[in-house]
Amino acid sequence: MSTDRPRIPGLGQSPDEGVSATITDALAGIALVDHHVHGPLRTAITRDEFEVLITESNEPAPAATVHSDSQVGFAIRALCAPLLGIPAHAPMDDYWDGRSRHTPNELTRILMGATHTGHWLLETGYKGDAILDPTALTAQGVGRVSEVVRLESVLESVAKGANASDLASRFTSELASRTREAVGLKSIVAYRYGFDFDPARPTEAEVTAAAGAWLRSITAGGEVKVTDPTLLRMLLWAGVDTGLPLQLHTGYGDSDVELHRCDPLLLTRWLRLIQGSGTNVLLLHCYPYHRNAGYLAQVFPHVYFDVGLAINYTGAASDLIVRESLELAPFSKVLYSSDAWGPPELHYLGATLWRRGMARALTSFVNDGLWSVDDAIRVATMTGRDNALRVYRIEGA
Numbered sequence: 516m517s518t519d520r521p522r523i524p525g526l527g528q529s530p531d532e533g534v535s536a537t538i539t540d541a542l543a544g545i546a547l548v549d550h551h552v553h554g555p556l557r558t559a560i561t562r563d564e565f566e567v568l569i570t571e572s573n574e575p576a577p578a579a580t581v582h583s584d585s586q587v588g589f590a591i592r593a594l595c596a597p598l599l600g601i602p603a604h605a606p607m608d609d610y611w612d613g614r615s616r617h618t619p620n621e622l623t624r625i626l627m628g629a630t631h632t633g634h635w636l637l638e639t640g641y642k643g644d645a646i647l648d649p650t651a652l653t654a655q656g657v658g659r660v661s662e663v664v665r666l667e668s669v670l671e672s673v674a675k676g677a678n679a680s681d682l683a684s685r686f687t688s689e690l691a692s693r694t695r696e697a698v699g700l701k702s703i704v705a706y707r708y709g710f711d712f713d714p715a716r717p718t719e720a721e722v723t724a725a726a727g728a729w730l731r732s733i734t735a736g737g738e739v740k741v742t743d744p745t746l747l748r749m750l751l752w753a754g755v756d757t758g759l760p761l762q763l764h765t766g767y768g769d770s771d772v773e774l775h776r777c778d779p780l781l782l783t784r785w786l787r788l789i790q791g792s793g794t795n796v797l798l799l800h801c802y803p804y805h806r807n808a809g810y811l812a813q814v815f816p817h818v819y820f821d822v823g824l825a826i827n828y829t830g831a832a833s834d835l836i837v838r839e840s841l842e843l844a845p846f847s848k849v850l851y852s853s854d855a856w857g858p859p860e861l862h863y864l865g866a867t868l869w870r871r872g873m874a875r876a877l878t879s880f881v882n883d884g885l886w887s888v889d890d891a892i893r894v895a896t897m898t899g900r901d902n903a904l905r906v907y908r909i910e911g912a
């Protein structure tokens with residue numbers, strides 16, 4: 516038989532078990548930067564509250580069912596239980612009994628401590644009273660903490676006492692004071708309106724008119740929550756003007772979003788308009804549009820993305836999403852986040868499922884013959900830590 520039969524380059528190597536071990540060890544050793552996350556719970560919760568906090572639905576599960584019969588619930592029972600002295604896969608009732616023996620701060624220290632995260636970039640704009648703030652989280656000793664400021668919350672905080680013509684300047688000066696120590700900004704325009712907004716910078720006259728209408732509606736007893744698209748655009752452009760990295764919630768999230776209006780491709784014209792401003796945009800989470808985000812991260816030098824949040828909620832199926840985050844985008848444009856809020860199980864799952872998914876994807880790329888082990892470890896380190904250190908101009912652990 517001929518020994519020089521035709522081969523397809525890069526195909527046909529046999530898997531090397533040593534590759535998997537080397538890559539897994541390297542991933543386990545990275546002190547992650549979680550570039551978008553929220554605090555853990557400040558106080559104890561009930562089992563029913565826990566069930567609602569492990570879904571993006573705002574509703575309790577239908578009668579005779581539980582939210583924890585889901586990928587995230589199974590992942591909690593498999594991966595978090597042993598850290599709390601509970602057998603892996605124990606039924607949820609047993610998990611809850613074991614969990615209830617710990618105080619909220621003990622749960623934070625055990626579960627967030629086990630993530631091996633060097634630096635948390637904490638977004639403080641959502642239900643801040645229920646969770647630990649940056650100072651309180653720092654005191655738990657689970658890693659460095661920096662703040663990311665939510666634009667909409669800053670505007671809402673200056674509404675009282677403002678008038679139509681001074682709202683924008685009051686916002687800008689409050690933003691300057693709130694961001695003195697912050698490392699980034701966040702917008703939830705996806706929740707409040709959608710990405711199908713007019714991409715142009717609003718004129719002063721447009722902002723004054725929109726501000727007048729919003730302030731009048733608040734005076735008449737309406738919601739302070741800002742949903743006016745002109746004001747939301749004003750916030751985005753003001754965010755760009757600061758030069759701070761600007762995070763945009765993208766895709767999957769709670770039931771406030773109209774998901775089809777959160778496809779990041781809808782941002783294309785706005786991204787073109789702000790290109791050259793020097794401000795980087797970080798598309799957060801992005802599921803199920805993470806491939807669209809990967810495209811934008813390839814074509815625009817100022818666009819980055821992650822696949823956080825969806826990783827937690829897809830549990831055993833999250834490997835595929837992590838792998839898909841390594842398709843089109845240059846590896847310098849992909850970051851790690853958990854987007855955990857509340858139960859520290861979510862912080863732990865974010866880190867652990869990301870490491871698991873990366874280990875599997877990178878090992879297969881090496882065993883398939885197109886990647887070297889050194890490149891795999893370099894990409895793991897870039898994605899898990901170094902890209903965030905560079906984009907946010909911060910230090911790791």
Ligand SMILES: [Zn+2]
Pocket residue numbers: 551552553638854
């Ligand atoms: Zn978030």
